[in-house]
């Protein structure tokens with residue numbers, strides 16, 4: 001280990017990045033903005049009323065029953081055909097018209113495969129029952145959950161942090177390496193006694209320099225603006241992020257270790273990141289995949305990061321309970337770095 | 348993180364030799380070319396060796412094999428009595444290298460580049476002192492991208508001098524520079540040599556080789572076609588001088604006519620002008636004037652000069668050193 005050279009290489013990386021405002025934006029600001037926008041978008045995933053199409057003419061009773069329900073937005077159409085077009089487009093969740101004969105019940109059309117449509121059906125049924133005999137609502141005490149920590153945004157946020165660690169780490173490092181390759185600077189370094197490990201380490205280090213800035217911004221946004229609970233220890237949280245950032249910059253080095261061009265790097269990068277975007281529980285829990293897949297998914301680096309972050313942030317778990325995840329992260333970090341050092345294309 | 352190669356090695360005792368660099372039977376092949384085709388090359392300590400040759404002659408390939416940047420397909424290399432396989436880091440600590448086309452990060456300042464390179468070496472010079480040597484002290488805070496070509500080239504040489512190297516490898520250090528910038532760089536190199544440094548440099552420029560080199564290797568198509576001190580190389584030409592002129596409007600003599608003159612060794616065309624290497628200058632000129640009078644020729648721009656390396660080169664290869 002040659003500490004002065006690691007320090008200088010890191011400094012040069014950091015300066016290089018700070019002096020390219022464009023790079024700072026794409027590598028650091030953009031992921032934060034993305035996370036913020038997604039966070040905002042999912043913040044108030046409050047209940048959306050169902051849109052129901054009503055075919056005119058309709059009895060006053062039916063119209064009133066539907067109109068008086070605050071969870072139903074009513075649209076009217078002059079004919080069944082007209083309304084059905086809207087149903088097909090998904091512009092209305094259900095389509096209702098009076099029955100043929102006087103005593104016939106109304107007819108409701110909806111698409112069974114859509115969750116919104118099923119909700120719409122239940123709401124229409126309830127509205128009609130209530131209209132017929134007021135006060136017959138189901139004998140249940142309703143407790144709408146508003147407690148922080150169990151909303152969708154609470155689930156999502158740690159995933160966004162994980163995704164951000166992955167994206168920033170991999171793009172930042174991968175592009176920096178591709179850029180250095182392009183400039184033939186690498187060859188100049190190779191005729192000095194510089195240690196190759198120092199060179200690769202400097203990419204991880206420079207990533208860590210920016211990590212804290214990024215985390216402070218993102219986390220305070222989450223906690224103050226979105227009201228995400230922070231139940232676990234700050235140190236545990238930071239350590240997981242640190243290990244995650246190291247792991248993903250290592251993966252970034254590995255991905256860039258053979259590719260000769262920026263295009264090559266981005267191709268492999270997408271190939272590596274896409275499965276994790278989908279299957280590592282960023283936007284929805286990986287529990288949705290078949291059970292036999294879970295142990296495999298849990299070995300993915302992003303899954304380990306997300307699981308550990310959620311456990312610490314949302315459940316207030318200690319670091320000790322996250323040993324398996326930490327091991328997965330550590331093994332990936334070391335593996336990526338060592339393999340990258342072996343297979344890196346220096347020429 | 349330690350790797351096998353990171354273990355510091357006790358410097359192995361260098362075999363007593365006055366050769367700083369020694370190469371035997373170097374060969375480097377690429378898919379469709381043999382870039383270097385069996386080259387032997389020695390550089391004695393405290394001398395400057397110049398490698399001359401036209402584009403694509405194999406100069407860069409050769410020097411980069413000696414620098415340990417490319418692996419030869421065949422041949423032996425020792426640098427400071429060590430081999431690249433055995434004492435890589437040890438050699439690297441003791442040589443300085445300037446590459447033909449290495450770019451530094453644009454948005455680094457001069458002193459930052461030097462500080463970075465300084466950090467790779469165990470021992471070396473002070474970066475302020477190097478900035479003084481290469482004349483970039485006033486530019487210490489300038490970005491690399493804002494330097495002129497000559498300044499950038501001097502920075503490049505400065506990086507090669509940071510570890511107080513025993514050998515300096517320079518690959519076309521002055522190509523593309525104007526004469527003044529070129530002379531400034533020569534001064535840096537001469538200064539290094541005056542302090543006992545060894546230099547291996549490649550160049551397209553005769554003037555550069557004549558001024559800096561004690562020994563010259565002329566390369567063509569991957570082979571050494573001539574070797575020796577500038578004087579001995581010129582002597583091999585066996586010519587007393589070179590006579591050069593153009594025919595003005597009107598009649599002209601063919602190359603055959605000219606080579607029939609008494610005392611003319613060889614004739615060639617260079618653009619519009621005729622270039623004769625001659626043994627007896629005065630006689631040849633007298634014959635030229637006779638011919639001009641009798642055959643009504645107009646002689647323009649008549650000059651004579653001592654044979655240069657360029658003439659040696661051209662007579663050996665039939666090519667000029669530069670494409671232009």
Ligand SMILES: Nc1ncnc2c1ncn2[C@@H]1O[C@H](COP(=O)(O)OP(=O)(O)OP(=O)(O)O)[C@@H](O)[C@H]1O
Nearest residue numbers: 377378380382400401402403404405406407408409
């Ligand atoms: N990486 C490579 N792949 C294939 N061919 C190469 C490679 N590098 C060099 N060559 C070929 O080897 C030959 C020698 O090239 P080299 O760069 O050593 O010439 P040079 O004497 O340095 O020329 P110049 O004066 O233009 O710098 C050329 O024909 C070149 O095309």
Ligand SMILES: [Mg+2]
Nearest residue numbers: 406407408447
């Ligand atoms: Mg060259």
